[in-house]
Amino acid sequence: MSAFGDRRTALLARTDIDAVELPAVLCDLTDEWLIERFTSEVEASARADDAGVALVAVGGYGRSELCPGSDIDLLLLHDEVNTGDLADRVWYPIWDEKLKLGHAVRSVDQALELAVTDIDTATALTSARHLAGDAGLTERLRAGVRDDWQTNAAQRLEELERAVSRRHHLGGEVAFLLEPDLKTGRGGLRDVHAIGWASLAGIDLPPADQERLAAAYQTLLRARVELHRTTGLRSDVLSADDQDAVAERYGSVDADAFMADIARAGRVVAFLSDQLWSRAVRRAAATSAEPLQPDIEVGISGLSVHDGELVIDGDPATDVVLVLHAAVQSARKRLPLSRSSLAKLAERQPPFPEPWPHGARDLFIELLGCGHRAIGVIESLDFFDVWTRLLPEWAPNRNRPQRSRYHRFTVDRHLLEAVAEAARFTHRVSRPDLLLMGALLHDIGKGYPGDHTQAGMRLAGPIARRCGWNATDADTLVRLVQHHLLLTDVATRRDLGDPLTVTTVARATGTPEFLELLAVMTEADCTATGPMAWGGWTASLVSSLVEMTTEHLSGSDPAPTRHRRLLTDEVVELMAAGETALRVDGDMLTVVAPDERGLFSRAAGVLALRGLDVLQADAYSSPAGMAVSSFRIVPPDTPVDWDRVIYDVRRSLRGHLALEARIAERARVYRRRRALSATRAATTITFDAESATSATIVEVRTEDHIGVLYKVTRVLAEMGLDIRSAKIQTLANEVVDAFYVVGPDGPVIDPAHQREVELALRHVLTA
Missing domain, CATH: 3.30.70.260 (ACT domain)
Incomplete structure (x- = not known):
């Protein structure tokens, strides 16, 4: 290993440097080495001086943010001169150090021309930083980049918004995935970079939001640095296997507390990112010949639509149910709640009384029945601590990770995903309201001490009665929580050919109607959990178990089934x-x-x-x-x-x-x-x-x-x-x-x- 390699290794092993500061320190070390390499190679070449050629850091390296596993992004910039083999002599030592290099050799005009058609190049060049050589070339490049972003602001914002949407679709969500991608996921580091790029095109966050964004960014950056140092890999996915070790280096009490910090930071970044891009879309629509969406009448007192957003004009303090009207309209009409309305709810929405006001339960179920469209609405309310004024028992589950190989999501997102899946199946049950509420409550006990099923059962009854269900329905919801694991546990771990298996399930479920509810909720729960929890094999076993148990409950016991699948x-x-x-x-x-x-x-x-x-x-x-x-x-x-x-x-x-x-x-x-x-x-x-x-x-x-x-x-x-x-x-x-x-x-x-x-x-x- 070279002297630089030894120094780099020693630097990464130091514990006296804060993880947030390490990328800049690592940049300084890398700068020193590359400047020395470049200067010596220029002097050793046939060139008399470095005029007409420059070494420029771009991308994350240009931002002086070099994590242990980051690429070193370099541009050998020239002024239409022959650089010979100078690039190879600069690049090869980097490869010899086993570092990942992103590299290009271009003239100033070539770089700017490529940026016009390639958004990745355009964003990488925004952080161009001069390292060595002809500083005038670097300044020309930077000036050209600034001019491009200002002159073509609308185009750049549109390209960025599309790129952000594609990345979110592929990367998942930092806040809610149990194994988040800290860099490219929704709410990750790249979203903060995109907000910075948008500012070059004239879209900025308010100062208070920028402070919150900076704090969240530091949390994610520190986690990324410690992930790279812990694993020695370049991956930005915080896998379950690595979370304990990364949490220890991060300084958290344990992995659960660490992942809760990551979720909180991811939610802040995602929300502020959504706010910025919503403003960008509205601004573009305002200057377009065809507005994005004309203001429409909601038809509900206290609500209106302005600039494509739902606005709460009424007073939540005097109309306690207005929040549910707003949430339902937001989900049904795909209208985001305005920032001012969310702030108003945060300030003035009182806790729901006990019992709930007349009509509140029906609105609540209507919201849940909106399926996946309701998730973003509910999470916006929860981000402003409004959702817990309807459902206080939700709070301990917010941002709560799950130490499970089956699950993809944190507890709060899993519950909402289960409800969304259940909303697809309401036509299969006679009581859709109990199905949707059961899906919302089935794991709510996970935020509480002890067995989550027992805790959930203790919570479900009072919640149901508070919302306005009668004692019989409340008991059904308690039993749905009690038995939400029954069908999959029995189907995958017990012999379906044993008559006692069916008898046991029939005794627990009691009636075909309850079994119907439980079967559909089980499918919704498992589908929301992830592919490891619900595949063709599990689905067929659960289906067979439900079919046999239904026949048993109906009084027409199936023929003996032991080994009938085996003895063809x-x-x-x-x-x-x-x-x-x-x-x-x-x-x-x-x-x-x-x-x-x-x-x-x-x-x-x-x-x-x-x-x-x-x-x-x-x-x-x-x-x-x-x-x-x-x-x-x-x-x-x-x-x-x-x-x-x-x-x-x-x-x-x-x-x-x-x-x-x-x-x-x-x-x-x-x-x-x-x-x-x-x-x-x-x-x-x-x-x-x-x-x-x-x-x-x-x-x-x-x-x-x-x-x-x-x-x-x-x-x-x-x-x-x-x-x-x-x-x-x-x-x-x-x-x-x-x-x-x-x-x-x-x-x-x-x-x-x-x-x-x-x-x-x-x-x-x-x-």
């Missing part, structure tokens, strides 16, 4: 033949063979050896001494070599494959990367003989690793347990597997045997 006509014929047979159907492998202990684990071991993750597994042993095991795999990125898999399964069944040794070798070679801050998933083992018919459920939660299913099932076989069925779930670095087993003495495993099984499982899983 083809499988029954294969079992009758008494020979070993393997069949592949899509992503499903079925193994039929003479029954012997360990058959299931050997097949599972081969799948692990071939790098295939099991999504679902079933097993059955017939009185005639034949067994069938089926495995549904997670579809991999590349086609599966099923011929090789079948060949290896046959070898393993004959005892001709050293599975344990081969899996151990694969684990050593393909060990999964563990992030710096990733914590090991705890291992828990439970036994449940009450929730299954003629079996004991052994549920294993542990850290995912190659061959974990093989290890667990091998231990179960060695401990004398026959696997009747299995439900397999893998979530990031954790597996949650449930096995229906029968012991040598019957379906109930005695406590002493349970202790030995648990000891054996813990040994093999933690070794």
Whole structure:
């Protein structure tokens, strides 16, 4: 490593420099090195002096904001002269240092001409900063850039607004995503840069807003610097695996407090960015021959429309429900609430009385029924601390992160996304009001101590009665909160072929009407949670469970379902033949063979050896001494070599494959990367003989690793347990597997045997 590299490494390791100040200090060090390199290369060239050529920093480097993983953006500027190989001699040392370089060689006229048609170039050149060489060239460039932004202000603002919209669509939201992109997400650093570029075209934020923006920017910049220093990577996505370590370097109490700070900063940036671009659009419309949107009549006393915004003319202090009228009209007509109206609500809106005024509940449900159009309206109200005057219980959930691999959003945004999804499904239920309110309340307990379901149940009843629902409806909302995880938990972790499974769900839900509400709310909740929570497999399992439970509640119990999905006509014929047979159907492998202990684990071991993750597994042993095991795999990125898999399964069944040794070798070679801050998933083992018919459920939660299913099932076989069925779930670095087993003495495993099984499982899983 060079002297510069040593100094850079030492600088990044220093803890006495505030993370917000580090980018400028790193810029100074880089400036010194590059100026020296450029000067020495000019002197060593055939050129007599540096006239007609200049080295210019642009982009983030030009702003003197160089994070540890930032690109070094440079422009070799010339005055229509031949620069020879000077650029290469300047660029190559940067590459040798393993730094990412953004580079170009252009004349002043070429740079300005490109900026006319390319918004990225136009914005990068706004921060052009002279490093070395002919300073006159740099000044000409800067003057040309200033002139372009002032002369073509309307065009530049339009291009910027389009670029911001595209970036927001791709980058998600800093405030509400659990793994936000600190730079390009909505509410991220790039939005602040865009506000700065807009100021060059004549659109500025008020001074008070600029102060708030600067404070939020420092929060995000500090986080980005510490993310780069912690991971040693250039990524600006603050992944869940890195949040603990970054939070520690940042100086937060813990990762949750750190992410709440990020969310608050992201909300400030996003709101002020929206305000600025709304002003820009309105200003453009005012000068256009065709106004953006003519003022319209709202038809509600106290509300009007001006310049494409909804304005509250009335007094919220005397008309407490006016805020809901405004919110509904804003969502329905896609009219943003004016800044002055939001400020008026913040100052004068009183808390809602208890009970709510007549008509308030209907307006509230109408707002929720606006779906995704309501989200921005509600979040604007919440940004000004108005939403909590309707729903005080909301406050602890604001900006609250979730330590879950399933979830994409913070608690507050997840609840609003769940409501928006539920709004799409209101035609499927007889009580849309309870569906929408249930979706809003189902996770509201997450902001409170203890189990979030129990906390939510305690909150839901009083909220419902305060809003005006009767005791029966309030009880329904409490039960929706109580059972909001029931259907997915049972469908993905219990045997749907066991009659006791359906009986248990029927007992909890009670009526077809409640089951209907719960099923639709479950789909809305899971869809809002993310793709890991609701896919084709989960949807089909929940649908089957709901269908069977509905039949049970209606008094027409379905025919016995145990193993009906497994024992197809083809499988029954294969079992009758008494020979070993393997069949592949899509992503499903079925193994039929003479029954012997360990058959299931050997097949599972081969799948692990071939790098295939099991999504679902079933097993059955017939009185005639034949067994069938089926495995549904997670579809991999590349086609599966099923011929090789079948060949290896046959070898393993004959005892001709050293599975344990081969899996151990694969684990050593393909060990999964563990992030710096990733914590090991705890291992828990439970036994449940009450929730299954003629079996004991052994549920294993542990850290995912190659061959974990093989290890667990091998231990179960060695401990004398026959696997009747299995439900397999893998979530990031954790597996949650449930096995229906029968012991040598019957379906109930005695406590002493349970202790030995648990000891054996813990040994093999933690070794």
